[in-house]
Amino acid sequence: MNFGRxxxxxxxxxxTRYSFSREVLKxxxxxxxxxxHGCLSEQDVLEVCDDYDRERNEFFFDxxxxxxxxxxxxxxxxxxxxxxxxxxxxFYNEMIYWGLECSHLDYCCQRRLDDRMSxxxxxxxxxxxxxxxxxxxxxxxxxxxxxxxxxxxRMRRTFEEPTSSVAAQILATVSILFVIVSMxxxxxxxxxxxxxxxxxxxxxxxxxxxxxxxxxxxxIEAICIGWFTAECxxxxxxxxxxxxxxxxxxxxxxxLAITPYYISVLMTVFTGENSQLQRAGVTLRxxxxxxxxxxxxxxRHFIGLQTLGLTLKRCYREMxxxxxxxxxxxxxxSALSQLLENGLDxxxxxxxxxxxxxxxxxxxxxxxxxxxxxxxxxxxxxxxxGGICVVSGIVLLALPITFIYHSFVQCYHEVKFRSAxxxxxxSAEFLN
Numbered sequence: 001m002n003f004g005r006x007x008x009x010x011x012x013x014x015x016t017r018y019s020f021s022r023e024v025l026k027x028x029x030x031x032x033x034x035x036x037h038g039c040l041s042e043q044d045v046l047e048v049c050d051d052y053d054r055e056r057n058e059f060f061f062d063x064x065x066x067x068x069x070x071x072x073x074x075x076x077x078x079x080x081x082x083x084x085x086x087x088x089x090x091f092y093n094e095m096i097y098w099g100l101e102c103s104h105l106d107y108c109c110q111r112r113l114d115d116r117m118s119x120x121x122x123x124x125x126x127x128x129x130x131x132x133x134x135x136x137x138x139x140x141x142x143x144x145x146x147x148x149x150x151x152x153x154r155m156r157r158t159f160e161e162p163t164s165s166v167a168a169q170i171l172a173t174v175s176i177l178f179v180i181v182s183m184x185x186x187x188x189x190x191x192x193x194x195x196x197x198x199x200x201x202x203x204x205x206x207x208x209x210x211x212x213x214x215x216x217x218x219x220i221e222a223i224c225i226g227w228f229t230a231e232c233x234x235x236x237x238x239x240x241x242x243x244x245x246x247x248x249x250x251x252x253x254x255x256l257a258i259t260p261y262y263i264s265v266l267m268t269v270f271t272g273e274n275s276q277l278q279r280a281g282v283t284l285r286x287x288x289x290x291x292x293x294x295x296x297x298x299x300r301h302f303i304g305l306q307t308l309g310l311t312l313k314r315c316y317r318e319m320x321x322x323x324x325x326x327x328x329x330x331x332x333x334s335a336l337s338q339l340l341e342n343g344l345d346x347x348x349x350x351x352x353x354x355x356x357x358x359x360x361x362x363x364x365x366x367x368x369x370x371x372x373x374x375x376x377x378x379x380x381x382x383x384x385x386g387g388i389c390v391v392s393g394i395v396l397l398a399l400p401i402t403f404i405y406h407s408f409v410q411c412y413h414e415v416k417f418r419s420a421x422x423x424x425x426x427s428a429e430f431l432n
Contacts, residue, residue, distance in 0.1 A: 008020065008021055008022075008057070009021070009022060009025050009036070009057055009059070010056060010057060010058040010059065011033065011058075011059050011061065012058055012059065012060045012061065013061045013063050013064075013065050013068040014061070014062065014063055014064055014065030014066075014068070015065055016065040016068070016069070017058070018072070022037070025037050028075075029075050030071070030075065030098045030099050030100070031098070031099030032048060032097065032098050032099050033098070033099075035048050036048055036049070036059060042054070045059070049061050050062045063094060063097060063098075064083075064086075064090070064091075064094050066083050066086065067083050067086060067090075067091050067094040068094070068098070069083075070082070070083045070091075071094070071095065071098055071100065074100075074104065079106055080095075080100070080104050080105050080106060080109070081105070081106055081108075081109050082105075082109050082112065087116075088109075088112055088113050088116045089113075089116060089117070092113060111410045111414075114410070114413060114414045114417055117417050152238055155234075155238045156238055156239070156240070158171060159171065159231070159234065159235045159238065160235070174227075175227075175231065176298065178224050178227050178228065179294050179295065179298060181220065181224060182220075182221065182224040182294055183292075183294065183295060185217050185220050185221060185224075186292070188217075189217055221261070225258060225261045228254065228257065228258050228294070229258055232251070232254050232255070232258060235251075236251075249309070250296070253296045257294045257296075303412070303415050303416060306415045307408065307411045307412045307415050308408075310411040310414070310415065311404065311407050311408045311411045314407050314411065315403065315404045315407045318400040318403045318404050318407075319400075319404075321400055322396075322397070322399075322400045325396040325397075325399070325400075326364070326367065326396065326397075329363070329367060329389075329392055329393065329396055330360055330363045330364060330367070333359075333363045333366075333367075333385065333388075333389045333392075334356050334357075334359035334360045334362075334363045335356055335359075336385055337353055337359045337362065337363065337377060337382060337385055337386070337389075338353045338354075338355065338356050338358075338359040340377070340379055340381045340382045340385060341353035341359075341377055341378070341379055341382045342354055348378060348379060350377065350378050350379070350382070352374075352375035352376075353375070353377070353382075358375075361375070362375050362376070362377075363389060366386060366389045366390050366393060367389060367390065367392065367393025367396070367397070368393060368397070369390060369393065369394065
């Protein structure tokens with residue numbers, strides 16, 4: 001619509017009027033408001049707002065006025081929070097209408113929204129039009145391109161979201177079985193009876209020679225590695241962003257779990273059974289034990305492990321703070337305990353506290369209330385210091401726990417909501 005020069009534009013939202021200049025309207029941060037500038041006819045205007053008064057150049061929006069006031073505060077100051085005494089889901093619906101997303105909310109309000117969605121199992125997608133909202137979907141694609149993109153997206157969800165479909169659950173179940181089988185074989189291979197059944201001269205140095213591959217454990221291990229390798233390659237091929245895929249922690253763990261096997265095979269091929277095998281044996285056994293990382297692969301399929309990883313990621317400041325507390329207390333108490341037990345000439349010297357590094361072990365097991373009893377103070381001042389050390393450890397360890405606990409609860413609800421969202425699509429697939 002061709003607005004007059006110098007004329008102000010009035011937005012009437014739920015009875016509350018706001019006046020803006022035409023220049024401000026052009027680059028307004030809210031998509032629905034900025035669309036008014038490009039309207040060429042009254043019909044175009046009525047597709048954006050509910051009514052229009054040409055004489056007063058006033059646009060009417062039948063929306064929540066208080067929510068729009070808080071959205072304008074975000075436009076002016078860059079902070080978006082929920083309106084008091086208003087349902088989080090209703091406010092989120094207003095955000096979608098005006099062209100905002102969940103990521104525009106402040107961190108605390110994002111957590112509130114996730115909790116509310118988790119409790120009600122309701123999901124509002126910013127990619128779909130809300131009540132009276134604008135349709136932000138991209139234009140229709142040609143059928144072949146649309147089918148190809150749909151197939152790729154389905155493949156991604158099958159490999160990344162175990163609860164998104166029946167095929168995803170089957171794939172996740174098979175992957176879990178391979179992890180369990182691999183862990184059982186790894187644990188059993190350390191038993192004396194298991195090692196005695198294999199070629200001792202070969203097993204002592206390397207398990208990846210031609211003879212060991214023919215053993216049942218070698219065959220099972222090769223099958224598991226083949227499955228994990230194929231799974232990782234397929235997930236890399238169908239990923240949208242290859243660089244982002246490589247940076248993800250779980251994908252790095254997959255790489256760390258798979259690579260040692262191939263390195264061990266290459267080392268065995270190059271060294272053979274000559275004199276270098278003696279030096280390579282320790283390295284091969286270390287690489288073999290790195291298969292324990294496969295246990296972390298279960299985080300893809302269990303909410304508990306996902307919650308733990310997300311909590312550690314978001315609470316790294318609290319974890320660092322806890323580590324600093326322990327290190328400071330360890331430095332103080334280890335120095336004092338070494339001085340009282342061995343540094344002073346009090347007639348008795350405790351050889352367990354001969355140095356500060358040796359005393360650090362006693363401090364850490366005392367502060368964590370483990371108390372192995374392998375070393376303990378024998379002087380009266382040392383025992384008094386030990387009591388203070390134990391009490392201080394309890395207090396210092398308890399200080400950041402509250403923050404970590406609340407973050408764990410929030411992360412659990414967020415992961416549970418995400419899983420419930422895909423479970424609904426799985427239920428629909430069963431019904432169909």
